[in-house]
Amino acid sequence: MPELDRIDRKILDVLQRQGRMSMTELAEHIGLSASPCAERVKRMERDGVITGYHAHVSPEALGRTLLVFVEIKLSAKSGDVFDKVRKELLHMPEVLECHLVSGSFDYLVKARLSGMSEYRHLLGDILKKLPVAAESHSYVVMEEIKETLMLAVDR
Amino acid sequence: MPELDRIDRKILDVLQRQGRMSMTELAEHIGLSASPCAERVKRMERDGVITGYHAHVSPEALGRTLLVFVEIKLSAKSGDVFDKVRKELLHMPEVLECHLVSGSFDYLVKARLSGMSEYRHLLGDILKKLPVAAESHSYVVMEEIKETLMLAVDR
DNA sequence: TCTGAAAGGGTTGATGG
DNA sequence: CCATCAACCCTTTCAGA
Numbered sequence: 001m002p003e004l005d006r007i008d009r010k011i012l013d014v015l016q017r018q019g020r021m022s023m024t025e026l027a028e029h030i031g032l033s034a035s036p037c038a039e040r041v042k043r044m045e046r047d048g049v050i051t052g053y054h055a056h057v058s059p060e061a062l063g064r065t066l067l068v069f070v071e072i073k074l075s076a077k078s079g080d081v082f083d084k085v086r087k088e089l090l091h092m093p094e095v096l097e098c099h100l101v102s103g104s105f106d107y108l109v110k111a112r113l114s115g116m117s118e119y120r121h122l123l124g125d126i127l128k129k130l131p132v133a134a135e136s137h138s139y140v141v142m143e144e145i146k147e148t149l150m151l152a153v154d155r
Numbered sequence: 156m157p158e159l160d161r162i163d164r165k166i167l168d169v170l171q172r173q174g175r176m177s178m179t180e181l182a183e184h185i186g187l188s189a190s191p192c193a194e195r196v197k198r199m200e201r202d203g204v205i206t207g208y209h210a211h212v213s214p215e216a217l218g219r220t221l222l223v224f225v226e227i228k229l230s231a232k233s234g235d236v237f238d239k240v241r242k243e244l245l246h247m248p249e250v251l252e253c254h255l256v257s258g259s260f261d262y263l264v265k266a267r268l269s270g271m272s273e274y275r276h277l278l279g280d281i282l283k284k285l286p287v288a289a290e291s292h293s294y295v296v297m298e299e300i301k302e303t304l305m306l307a308v309d310r
Numbered sequence: 311t312c313t314g315a316a317a318g319g320g321t322t323g324a325t326g327g
Numbered sequence: 328c329c330a331t332c333a334a335c336c337c338t339t340t341c342a343g344a
Contacts, residue, residue: 001216012212019174019208024320033330038321049216053174054209054305057167061156061204062306069256069263086300093307100298101224108224108294112306139263143255145241149304150209151217151267152248179337188313193338 002047007032009153011040012049016150019053064094064112066119067141071105072126081130088129094122105137157202162187164308166195167204171305174208219249219267221274222296226260227281236285243284249277260292 004012010030014021021029027037044050059065074081082100085107089098097110109126113119123136159167165185169176176184182192199205214220229236237255240262244253252265264281268274278291 001213004216012210012217015210016212017207017209019210022320023322034321035323035331036329039328047216049213051211051213052172054172054211055167055170055174056206056209056304057171057306058156058204058206059306061159061202062167062308064306067254069254090301093305095301096304096306097302098300099222099224099296099302100300101294101296103292103294105294107300108296137258139256139258139260141254141256141263145253145255145262146245146250147252147254147304149211149251149302150248151212151214151219151251153217177337178339189338190314190340191312194311 001049004044004049004153006155008040008044008049009155011037012044013153015041015050015053059112063114066113066115067144068111068113068119069139069141070107070109070111070123070126071135071137071139072107072109072130073105073135074107074130077106085130088126092122092125094118105135156204159199159204159308161310163195163199163204164310166192167199168308170196170205170208214267218269221268221270222299223266223268223274224294224296225262225264225266225278225281226290226292226294227262227264227285228260228290229262229285232261240285243281247277247280249273260290 007030011026014026014029023034023038023041026041027034030037041050059067074085089095089107089109092111094111094113095109096112097108099108100106101108111122113122119138123138127136162185166181169181169184178189178193178196181196182189185192196205214222229240244250244262244264247266249266249268250264251267252263254263255261256263266277268277278293282291
């Protein structure tokens with residue numbers, strides 16, 4: 001991955017905040033004309049620095065009012081099991097995040113659900129589809145203080 | 156918040172995946188001409204259904220190779236303390252998520268860091284700035300299986 | 311609410327500094 | 328690596344259904 005200069009980083013900063021800003025306006029913000037600005041953006045898209053552009057939607061507007069984190073501990077830990085878990089969780093749209101963690105549990109899953117019925121269904125799915133799920137522990141979110149994917153660009 | 160019909164939901168589905176798609180192309184995808192399509196998008200922006208558009212940036216490209224979750228348990232639980240925690244964590248750019256959870260701990264914090272030195276710094280900040288932080292427990296992510304904010308629109 | 315058309319503005323690529 | 332410019336495409340608005 002190539003180096004990012006100050007202009008690249010400024011572009012990333014702006015596009016992380018306003019992903020639909022026009023190249024013309026973006027160019028003004030960073031003090032460049034439109035063509036080289038657009039070229040830098042394209043280069044970063046090609047290089048995988050910018051991985052995509054996404055509208056963010058209010059979970060409440062879609063009725064997903066329940067946010068839960070689920071810790072899952074597997075009893076067996078073969079490579080096969082990890083692969084299967086990956087595949088299963090990737091295709092559950094209510095699962096927004098899944099990470100393999102070190103420490104006292106194996107997976108940390110974040111899911112947005114419409115209510116307790118969907119929650120019960122999720123847990124059932126996980127424990128049934130996973131070949132050797134042993135323990136699971138859930139945390140219900142009472143208040144969301146912050147949720148973003150925006151990274152500081154530093155400089 | 157108003158009802159979302161099938162067309163609205165289709166628009167949300169597409170814009171969550173491709174947030175910079177032109178209104179012309181979006182209109183083709185959903186089988187409408189450009190004007191009413193743009194109008195629907197504007198309406199959903201006004202109503203807070205669409206909360207923004209954001210470029211997503213590769214954490215590796217910015218050197219943020221360490222992803223950690225930190226559980227924080229407060230010893231005192233006055234309203235004052237919660238307010239202070241909120242304010243502090245909101246202004247730490249390395250903190251991507253923070254949630255108040257029920258269960259055996261109080262806050263769940265997700266942070267992307269450049270390494271152990273920044274990790275030490277974060278923990279120091281948290282435990283120093285928080286008036287009454289008692290326990291903290293960290294989980295280092297070994298593998299990221301999924302990370303998205305995209306919600307299923309159902310229908 | 312939609313379609314279609316027209317005017318204004320944005321994007322893109324060639325050219326030259 | 329940047330600015331300029333022209334051709335093309337997109338956005339926005341408005342009339343009409």
